[in-house]
Amino acid sequence: MPIHVYNTLSRKKENFAPxxxxxxxxxxxGVTPYxxxxxxxxxxxxxWDVIKKFLVWRGxxxxxxxxxxxxxxxxxARANEEGISPLELSAKYAQDYLESMDALGVSRADIYPKVxxxxxxxxxxxxxxxxxxxxxxxxxxxxxxxxxxxDYGKLSNQRLDELQSGTRFEVDPNKKNPMDFALWKxxxxxxxxxxxxxxxxxxxxxxxxxxxxEKYLGSNFHFHGGGNDLIFPHHENEIAQSEAATGxxxxxxxxxxxxxxxxxxxxxxxxxxIVTIKDVLKxxxxxxxxxFILSNHYRSELEYHEExxxxxxxxxxxxxxxxxxxxxxxxxxxxxxxxxQDQRILEKIEQCEKDYIAAMEDDFNSAxxxxxxxxxxxxxxxxxxxxxxxxxxxxxxxxxxxxxxxxAGDILGILILDEEKSSxxxxxxxxxxxxxxxxxxxxxxxxxxxxxxxxxxxxxNILVEDTPQGPRWKQMNGx
RNA sequence: GGCGGCAUGGCCAAGUGGUAAGGCAGAGCUCUGCAAAAGCUCUAUCCCCAGUUCGAAUCUGGGUGCCGCCUCCA
Numbered sequence: 095m096p097i098h099v100y101n102t103l104s105r106k107k108e109n110f111a112p113x114x115x116x117x118x119x120x121x122x123x124g125v126t127p128y129x130x131x132x133x134x135x136x137x138x139x140x141x142w143d144v145i146k147k148f149l150v151w152r153g154x155x156x157x158x159x160x161x162x163x164x165x166x167x168x169x170x171a172r173a174n175e176e177g178i179s180p181l182e183l184s185a186k187y188a189q190d191y192l193e194s195m196d197a198l199g200v201s202r203a204d205i206y207p208k209v210x211x212x213x214x215x216x217x218x219x220x221x222x223x224x225x226x227x228x229x230x231x232x233x234x235x236x237x238x239x240x241x242x243x244x245d246y247g248k249l250s251n252q253r254l255d256e257l258q259s260g261t262r263f264e265v266d267p268n269k270k271n272p273m274d275f276a277l278w279k280x281x282x283x284x285x286x287x288x289x290x291x292x293x294x295x296x297x298x299x300x301x302x303x304x305x306x307x308e309k310y311l312g313s314n315f316h317f318h319g320g321g322n323d324l325i326f327p328h329h330e331n332e333i334a335q336s337e338a339a340t341g342x343x344x345x346x347x348x349x350x351x352x353x354x355x356x357x358x359x360x361x362x363x364x365x366x367x368i369v370t371i372k373d374v375l376k377x378x379x380x381x382x383x384x385x386f387i388l389s390n391h392y393r394s395e396l397e398y399h400e401e402x403x404x405x406x407x408x409x410x411x412x413x414x415x416x417x418x419x420x421x422x423x424x425x426x427x428x429x430x431x432x433x434x435q436d437q438r439i440l441e442k443i444e445q446c447e448k449d450y451i452a453a454m455e456d457d458f459n460s461a462x463x464x465x466x467x468x469x470x471x472x473x474x475x476x477x478x479x480x481x482x483x484x485x486x487x488x489x490x491x492x493x494x495x496x497x498x499x500x501x502a503g504d505i506l507g508i509l510i511l512d513e514e515k516s517s518x519x520x521x522x523x524x525x526x527x528x529x530x531x532x533x534x535x536x537x538x539x540x541x542x543x544x545x546x547x548x549x550x551x552x553x554x555n556i557l558v559e560d561t562p563q564g565p566r567w568k569q570m571n572g573x
Numbered sequence: 574g575g576c577g578g579c580a581u582g583g584c585c586a587a588g589u590g591g592u593a594a595g596g597c598a599g600a601g602c603u604c605u606g607c608a609a610a611a612g613c614u615c616u617a618u619c620c621c622c623a624g625u626u627c628g629a630a631u632c633u634g635g636g637u638g639c640c641g642c643c644u645c646c647a
Contacts, residue, residue, distance in 0.1 A: 139647080390586070405596085459588095
């Protein structure tokens with residue numbers, strides 16, 4: 095079955111069928127690192143992390159480039175406030191970004207190119223654009239001449255005249271057209287700058303992505319991604335720059351994720367309604383944040399509330415408990431011929447994997463993929479409570495656990511399997527002892543004392559459950 | 574003003590022509606000494622109006638409400 099992806103450029107789902115030999119080129123617009131990494135940044139990162147892992151699991155090779163725009167107005171302003179250099183400031187927050195992503199279990203891109211390290215290439219592309227007549231210098235700046243690029247507006251479906259009438263800011267007298275945008279900005283007094291044929295200055299916002307995607311992925315790669323707030327002007331301008339310079343389509347598929355909203359509007363640094371990833375991770379596991387994000391389709395808008403996170407946690411926990419219980423049960427299960435019931439569960443496992451793949455192949459519908467995991471979860475729980483003579487089969491359980499480990503663990507990153515038992519060497523044997531004594535009490539029908547032990551342990555955040563296979567305990571951490 | 578998107582049960586959320594996935598919450602039941610966990614059963618006709626169609630949540634037109642972009646933004 096072929097993969098289908100929704101392409102912003104055509105505004106419909108398209109077939110995505112690269113040959114298995116070719117490496118899939120992915121360029122995802124990264125961040126402008128001038129303040130702490132927030133949950134809004136987690137969305138595209140987690141989504142693309144999962145897309146990459148899914149594609150790799152399906153046998154493809156992926157090369158992923160993600161930039162840091164480490165020189166820009168905001169960075170300069172913020173650096174001045176803090177009394178450090180712009181590059182020091184952006185390096186600090188780029189580091190914060192990478193740490194946050196590592197903490198979320200997001201696999202790293204193959205390369206994170208920075209604007210400040212690609213000045214010669216940027217100057218080179220600007221020169222190419224000037225030579226071809228798509229750009230013009232003016233007072234130490236260089237502007238892109240949008241009227242020269244006849245396809246301008248094709249990604250965001252805008253018409254140049256409409257855009258102009260919507261102009262809300264003062265028109266720069268150096269520009270031929272109000273919509274022209276800067277490729278090179280002349281430096282103000284004392285500002286960070288590089289020498290160029292047009293005088294000291296720095297790159298405009300959009301040019302770095304055109305330059306760095308070409309350098310690392312060539313002129314016609316597979317996926318270009320980012321938040322849908324980047325469609326205009328950022329990606330529109332990238333297309334104008336790259337396609338004018340190379341004469342080739344920039345990317346074949348444009349994938350845009352929806353915004354993460356907080357308090358009814360987009361989470362963004364300038365609105366000040368941000369929740370940092372590191373803060374959330376102090377209270378909740380990374381798997382929960384991923385589960386929360388992946389439970390929604392990547393293109394839809396996602397409203398963040400802490401209560402929604404705790405609610406999601408209950409579903410996630412059920413999923414994880416099922417897998418843990420299955421792992422525990424393997425040692426008690428039997429190795430015998432498969433009976434009809436075993437056969438049925440094996441079919442369910444297969445069905446789950448089929449549904450999961452179909453969901454992911456349909457524009458990476460992780461929400462639907464997760465639903466297939468819950469379907470298997472229910473079947474497996476039913477199987478685990480089997481009480482008939484033949485009991486449960488170890489091979490079946492192993493197959494189920496393996497499936498969860500790959501689909502939920504390796505690809506989605508939402509499986510939590512360790513941590514319930516104490517790391518303290520003393521606690522485990524001690525708990526064994528307590529539970530053994532409590533079992534004796536229960537056999538003697540001394541339920542009063544047995545219940546007291548359970549209650550007191552509960553006060554210590556240790557949950558005791560009596561199952562057909564014997565007592566089970568776990569530490570409850572936090573929520 | 575222009576462009577794009579969204580509106581599905583108490584809450585969250587899939588589904589883009591054939592009669593509504595999944596999660597959470599709720600009710601009842603089963604299992605259990607009790608509990609916990611788990612399982613089973615139950616709970617919607619898809620914002621409003623008009624239309625196309627044998628048939629629409631799904632297509633078309635109109636309306637209402639919300640969000641994003643057009644200024645830095647994932």
